[in-house]
Amino acid sequence: MVQIKKNVDLSSFTSWMVGGPADFFCLPSNLEELREALEFAKTKTLPTTILGGGSNVLISDSGISGLTIGLKNLSGVLRSEPVADRWLLEVMAGTSKSEILKIFLKQKLAPSVFLAGIPGDVGGGVAMNAGIGEMLTPREFVEITDWVEVMRFDGSVNRLEAKKLRWTYRHCEGWQPGIIIKVGLSWKNQPEDSILVQAKSANQNRLSKQPLDMPSCGSVFVNPPGHKAAMLIDSCGLKGYTLGKTQVSLKHANFIVNLGGATCAEIWQVIQHVQTVVKAKTGVELITEVVKLGRW
Ligand SMILES: Cc1cc2nc3c(=O)[nH]c(=O)nc-3n(C[C@H](O)[C@H](O)[C@H](O)COP(=O)(O)OP(=O)(O)OC[C@H]3O[C@@H](n4cnc5c(N)ncnc54)[C@H](O)[C@@H]3O)c2cc1C
Structure with missing residues (x-):
């Protein structure tokens, strides 16, 4: 129970x-x-x-x-095997991305490279269409997802084909309302010897550019069309801007880090400050990628 x-x-x-x-x-x-x-x-x-x-x-x-x-305990790999020319995975939504990364790495398959270092669960990866900016194939969940199973709030379950969902940059629509409970993933079963090296190098790149030793939510803002949010924030001199225990990271301007004891109210004030300054100085509006939950 x-x-x-x-x-x-x-x-x-x-x-x-x-x-x-x-x-x-x-x-x-x-x-x-x-x-x-x-x-x-x-x-x-x-x-x-x-x-x-x-x-x-x-x-x-x-x-x-x-x-x-x-959903973190609603996890587990239900199926992982070659079928025809593809490697098929069926996982519970609470399975961590690092679990599926391990499987793709073992098979030396290309999804390993974009998955390396993205935290969170597979369900969250689908809901956010998680991915990377680098022009790799694949680079977002939309490219590796075949179907999602959704439990509606009345307990019934539907399986939806991924191609019938609306996938955009860091968002996926068309499965709501409900809870993503299972996900079917696949990629062409063409092992490449260089995959391990590529995934390691992607991880090292993150370690050198992102403040992974401090609590954050990754990139706070989506990249506006034609711009990099981090570059805009940096160009406005906002790196290191601090309010209480919240700071615009000195290492990566699109990360806002908790220095220890930050509050949500502080973080939200810093987000709004960054948006106001960037809009005033560059004319570009920054939209948050991070999802606000709770009583606001
Ligand atoms: C250090 C760091 C680096 C990051 N790097 C990247 C990156 O390179 N690329 C990238 O895209 N993201 C990145 N992120 C952001 C984040 O890891 C991704 O968006 C991730 O996919 C979110 O998954 P999650 O399970 O943590 O979702 P959560 O944060 O728990 O939830 C996000 C949203 O999805 C909903 N949701 C989650 N699971 C389900 C479900 N099963 N059913 C229905 N709704 C659900 C939640 O209600 C919420 O609205 C990074 C974050 C950190 C902290």
């Missing part, structure tokens, strides 16, 4: 390490438990919020109303 706890602090469930309590919180480890959680929310007429790996969310200091469902 699913355990639903009251008043659970969510900061440790996010990579930014900020956020207040969930009124109710659970971590279902199978589909029956997930259904029970949805039934609980329905009976009490509570709103439901989904948390994957928590690596792209900004949770309010006042927390999240209703039931928050964390």
